Amino acid sequence: xxxxxxxxxxxxxxxxxxxxxxxxxxxxxxxxxxxxxxxxxxxxxxxxxxxxxxxxxxxxxxxxxxxxxxxxxxxxxxxxxxxxxxxxxxxx
Numbered sequence: 001x002x003x004x005x006x007x008x009x010x011x012x013x014x015x016x017x018x019x020x021x022x023x024x025x026x027x028x029x030x031x032x033x034x035x036x037x038x039x040x041x042x043x044x045x046x047x048x049x050x051x052x053x054x055x056x057x058x059x060x061x062x063x064x065x066x067x068x069x070x071x072x073x074x075x076x077x078x079x080x081x082x083x084x085x086x087x088x089x090x091x092x
Contacts, residue, residue: 001038001075002059006031012055021051042070046078054079061088 003009003022010031013020021034023044029035036044054075060068075082 001044001054001056001071002062003033003035004028006033008057009033009055038074042067042074044074044078048077049080051079052081054082056082056084056086058085058087060084060086 001023003024006022006029009020009022010033012018013033021036022029023036023038025038027035027037036046038044056071056075060071063071072082072084075084
């Protein structure tokens with residue numbers, strides 16, 4: 001969630017031999033991955049528990065603190081598990 005240009009996602013996909021899809025507010029991908037656009041209401045066009053894992057990798061510090069909870073809730077909705085990596089902690 002918040003895949004940006006997708007290089008990290010593609011590296012994870014190739015290394016672990018898993019299927020990965022990216023999502024962000026716009027499609028910035030420079031690699032070939034399925035893509036889902038996040039709506040302005042912070043909703044993903046995905047089903048509950050559609051993915052085994054939802055990853056937020058250095059994403060939250062780009063999001064206003066009031067919306068961070070919405071993003072985390074949406075990750076918990078679409079992923080059976082959620083992993084958050086944040087180099088610049090800013091969780092509100």
